[in-house]
Amino acid sequence: MTTLIIAEHDGQTVKDATRKTLTAALAIGGDIHVLVAGHTVGAAATAARRLAGVGKVLVADDASLAHDLAEPLAALIVALAPAYDAILAPSNAVTKSALPRAAALLDVMQVSDIIAVVAPDTFERPTYAGNAIETVRSSDALKLITVRTASFKATADGTGEAVVDAIAVAPVTSFSRFVGEHLTESSRPELAAARVVVSGGRALASAENFNAVLTPLADRLGAAIGASRAAVDAGYAPNDWQVGQTGKAVSPDLYIAVGISGAIQHIAGMKDSKVIVAINKDEEAPIFQVADYGIVGDLFEIVPALTKALG
């Protein structure tokens, strides 16, 4: 059998999410190819050659793929599908949008957000905000799968012997058109891949506090900054910082939850973290039920003290 992985990349390098998806693909077994789709992605394709255990890198380099729109990417996946038994993608905003579109065109029921491979046709996936883990077996001949990367370790890179194949991209009738984007500028590690995440909740009480209290600690730890849904809804943090059922799922070595009560849907996105620290003034807050270390107290005193003590 042959599996195709849709790479997550930034045009230059291959993201760790791709290496984590590769771990899931290796568990399924068989030959593995990687698709690098986008516009001017030559460097990323070269990086993909070094992925361990990958036999072939398919490069689809076309202006129509520049903005990760769902329709052209889905059409490309549909065109490539006949050669594969399984197509895996890291679960991200691009694949969440494009892969179900491809699945419907291929008459396949996608398996979303797998957290374990039980057998080549059987997977574990979370439902009900992670409160129930279903083991599902797919009866479709072709498997289309998104992978919750927080649940898999990244592979180490190999020696770079994969063959590179340029793929012709057929023109797609115009569907959605790119108008613009507003991306959060940040020199911090990416939330989904960071080793340490400092996350803030509604108790920060304003965007100014959110920034003033959490940024120094995150800087000190080289951490990404996350947020609860409540903090994002209140406008304290941008939408793409949201950790939870409908935001990002993260699994850092250290997750520091500051002023986050611990709603079910938030815990769904961070409970795979290795070590969880909770700082909250409410000692009954549910976050303490999943935290390895908890401090009950005023975050406005504790966080600056912690930052200072870390020197």
Next chain:
Amino acid sequence: MKILVPVKRVVDYNIKVHVKADGSGVDLANVKMSMNPFDEIAVEEALRLREAGKASEIIAVSIGPDKAQDTLRTALAMGADRGILIKTDATVEPLAVAKLLKAVVAAEAPGLVILGKQAIDDDCNQTGQMLAALLGWPQATFASKVVIDGTAAEVTREVDGGLQTVAVNLPAVITADLRLNEPRYASLPNIMKAKKKPIAISSPADFGVDITPRLTVLKTADPKARKAGIRVGSVDELIAKLKTEAEVL
């Protein structure tokens, strides 16, 4: 322009579900059920578009058991004009839901379908994309802002890294994200009025759609539990624990 809003009856978002001891699923007996919160946002957006003069009629459609009529009544009480229930007690996967919705679209010819990006029970995040594919329509997922201008919609989408804006020609499928709007509460008079609004009831067989699941759920289990840890009394104690015990600093 008609707007079609698919709505799903799911376990209420405040309920923490429990896995049945025999692993056959989650226990939904006597559990409060509500409209999927993302679908509520979709209903609200449709209502706002009608209030802005961009839409003439809002049709709510649900696929599910007889009780899904309650969910449709919620949509009608919020302000939708009429409901369609495709009644089945079976589990209907997103692919089959999309096929049924495609048939409803063929019958109703809406200019826009707007629905929640994800249902909070199966957490699949597929139905809107699949429907757009089957219809050959453009899609704009994870919408946090929708502006309809004549025959096109400009949609701001929540993506990794920030926001992306796309334009789609209508008809199109839009899926609603959390921050698109805050849904209204239905007023008592509107709840009373909703009881008189029509709900047409049909079955999947009426549309000739095979809803046999492609995925077999072999078992349902509790997630790996995290043990509650310890309380530390000071920042210094915390740092010491993180260094020597947890070894993450």
